[in-house]
Amino acid sequence: MAFLDNSGDIILDAVLTDTGRMRLARGDGSFRIAKFALGDDEINYALYDKNNTSGSAYYDLNILQTPVLEAFTNNTSFLKSKLLTIPRTNLLYLPVMLTNTITNLKLNPASGIYAVTANNATTTAMAAVPEAELPADKWMNGVPSAAALAAGVSPIGLDQGLNTDEIPYTFTLDPDLVENQYIVEMDNRVCQLASTTGDVAPVSFIDDDNIASYFVSRGSAASGFIDQVPNQDPDQQAQSPIAGPRGTSFRFTLKASVEIQSSDYLFTKIGTAVDAAGSGLAGASYLNAAIRFIDTNIRITGGQTGYRLDIPVRFVKLQ
Secondary structure, three states, rough: EEEEOOOEEEEOOOOOOHHHHHHHHHOOOOOOOOOOOOOOOOOOHOOOOOOOOOOOHHOOHHHHHHOOOOOOOOOOOOOOOOOOOOOOOOOOOOOOEEEOOOOOOOOOOOOOOOEEEOOOOHHHHHHHHHOOOOOOOOEOOOOOHHHHHHHHHOOOEEEEEOOOOOOOOOOOOHHHHOOOOEEEEEEOOOOOOOOOOOOOOOOOOOOEOOOEEEEEEOOOOOOOOOEEEOOOOOOHHHOOOOOOOOOOOOHHHEOOOOHHHOOOOHHHHOOOEEEEHHHHOOHHOOHHHHHHHHHHEEEEEEEOOOEEEEEEEEEEEEE
């Protein structure tokens, strides 16, 4: 939904998402609006000018005059920054989520994204690249064999907590600020969420845009994803991007879908075909082959605070 300014009157412009319209179209009387979300995607709070010489009435004038988007129905494009309510008034810092590139170095240094192989042939070729050109911890095997899983698959990881050095990391994060559940959204046509042992998490919901949502909780059937980050261990402090008190860590791998493993259709439809040098990957020149890749985002949202993080991923396949 959106608020539209119409000559001084405030108009509430609310529309159903595509999924909501589909459920309404059933016509069986089961459609009910049980909850809604508010967001402030359009607002740039850096425009707040507390030093404006015209007085306090002008501090937020630029923010109030910011145009607001008209409501539209695609749920993947709207409400990326959802508002949340925190009843506590004694918080100086709010928890964030940061990708961990200290202990999980999957981030490819040349492209700045996470590279994942889409089939066995690509995995074999990537593994043959000299370690000095493409270290094994700079890409992920999207189709790991049983032997690879037995040896352990280094995951993509993120840590959650207060990223400030004003509060010592040895302090315990308040329970209501600890993320014990994460919502993971990804393109179901391209990949699936898996643990470090290769176990694919159950899909909670797939919307009309083929975006799969996974709800992963500590202690649930989808185990092996969430761990508490020890606050008292100095070695752990050096291995986390969170400067202050930590909550939980979320570790996961990605499994390439059967469709991109066995077919080039999606690479032709939504991907890019380049020579090795144009792939943006470290060590790609050693592959000596044309490459197709699909860029996508893995969106992770904290179930407790609603903090959201997008992780860029590139699925790579040799032609």
